[in-house]
Amino acid sequence: MSSVQRDTKTRILETTLKLLESGDKKVRMSDIAKAVGISRQALYLHYPNRADLLIAATRYLDRVKDADARLAESRAATSGLARLHAYIDAWGGYIPEIHGILSALRAMRDTDAEAAAACDDRMDAMRQGCAAAVRALNADGMLRPDLTEDTATDLLWSILSAEMWEHLVKRCGWTQDAYRAEVTRLADGALIATPQSTP
Amino acid sequence: MSSVQRDTKTRILETTLKLLESGDKKVRMSDIAKAVGISRQALYLHYPNRADLLIAATRYLDRVKDADARLAESRAATSGLARLHAYIDAWGGYIPEIHGILSALRAMRDTDAEAAAACDDRMDAMRQGCAAAVRALNADGMLRPDLTEDTATDLLWSILSAEMWEHLVKRCGWTQDAYRAEVTRLADGALIATPQSTP
DNA sequence: TGTAAACTTGACACTGTGTAAATAGGAAAT
DNA sequence: ATTTCCTATTTACACAGTGTCAAGTTTACA
CATH class of the missing domain: 1.10.357 (Tetracycline Repressor; domain 2)
Incomplete structure (x- = not known):
């Protein structure tokens, strides 16, 4: 169960970071979903809200870097x-x-x-x-x-x-x-x- | 025509500044309207949008100070x-x-x-x-x-x-x-x- | 074949901004 | 005294963005 889910979760974090880093524009939940290739609602299956997603992304970045x-x-x-x-x-x-x-x-x-x-x-x-x-x-x-x-x-x-x-x-x-x-x-x-x- | 209008306009600016200065919370158009004692919509009769109101408030502050x-x-x-x-x-x-x-x-x-x-x-x-x-x-x-x-x-x-x-x-x-x-x-x-x- | 997880679509509630229409009250002109 | 203008009011709606809910679909795998 976990391998696929973790892949998507990771993909979400990576995409979020890429969007935040490369662009100076506003990054909406729908932007992230589109970039990942899933529906906006699917995002909420992995992260309950925007703040949690951003915080998870921060932790992920720390780990990677x-x-x-x-x-x-x-x-x-x-x-x-x-x-x-x-x-x-x-x-x-x-x-x-x-x-x-x-x-x-x-x-x-x-x-x-x-x-x-x-x-x-x-x-x-x-x-x-x-x-x-x-x-x-x-x-x-x-x-x-x-x-x-x-x-x-x-x-x-x-x-x-x-x-x-x-x-x-x-x-x-x-x-x-x-x-x-x-x-x-x-x-x-x-x-x-x-x-x-x-x- | 102008005296009453200018009074309200000035009152709006003063209230806006007071709210912005004294509170660390978010200041919405409705907050300002309520504090001034007029309806939210009346605010838009004086300032077309939030940005314009804030900019006017800045200029007013410069003048006062x-x-x-x-x-x-x-x-x-x-x-x-x-x-x-x-x-x-x-x-x-x-x-x-x-x-x-x-x-x-x-x-x-x-x-x-x-x-x-x-x-x-x-x-x-x-x-x-x-x-x-x-x-x-x-x-x-x-x-x-x-x-x-x-x-x-x-x-x-x-x-x-x-x-x-x-x-x-x-x-x-x-x-x-x-x-x-x-x-x-x-x-x-x-x-x-x-x-x-x-x- | 059946089940569960991952995901989809579509609809909706909520907040905050901004627009629009119909109306009321007061001042000032005529 | 009535018309006209200005300020303001109420009610209503459109729009964006977040977050929720329910019902249905795909995929894996046992």
Whole structure:
């Protein structure tokens, strides 16, 4: 019973992600159904509502892209600074891949509590990474002395937010490389006691 | 003919703004009508659709809050750095007052072309202010040498974006003062050749 | 052949936006 | 005093999109 069903379920998730990623238009349930090649109602046999489908798609994407593994790499860094940079690279590089689904979920925030929860959950997880990087920085004595770890985490969290990426890359048209470079600089300047300069 | 009409029109705008500002919930046409004390259909006699109403409300807010005058103050600053800081103060202080309507318009971006245009228009105007501040900074030789004026403007524009304010103040719970202080620091670190430090 | 799962079609409820028609009340002109 | 205009009202409907329901069809497989 499960093999066919799982195939369709997976096909739905893949199609949903493709539609969300490639297009800037609105993705309706009927759009997804048509793209998958099933009826709109069949969609509801697999996912009870739009929010659940989007959340499932997010989880699927994480699994496929191995988000945890990527972000875990930053934990291996020895110095606090290296760890900060590794985290910026990891998360900053992940944003473009989840941007489509992320903004679809964000658009549902106001109307759907479940979507809002999924959004928050995701952002909170990201904040954990920021907090860890800030702690490592502080342990090395490199955190700007007038910042608490909490405030520093908030700052890094905001700098690395998907909205910031969207603004710089989508709106201003920056390349991913330019984004990475400037955001790293920005974070360094915001968090580090004695700002880095190329020696 | 006009006095009564203008009164109702103004009352609609004021009510709309109040609803948008004070509540985090969704504001429907019927909500506005009920709050004004007229029928939903009477709303359409004054404003043909929701987007037009929101846009009119934005313009009304600008007029009431005298946005131009505030932002113009920053142009009076003598040094580039003073001008940058004056602009950050002016715009950063204006965001909380227009945040409600701004995010309502932003939520309509995907579905309504006119709302998207109004949003872009507003953000572009803000970018002009950023560009002017960056030019003044560059004229003083204080712009980080590896930044073009365009790139620097993009950076400042992103740092001062309403999304950044929302993240730090609404999400992280910062006070407006903390926001102002850290964002100023952030902008300084991002744009200025030799970063400021308290002597 | 029979059964169950996956899927289909068609219909409908609900919300929110926007349109239309028929009507009422008040002000102002004549 | 009556007509005319303007504002507003009520009722009704069209439309898009989400979500539900019921009855019927295909496919697999035992």
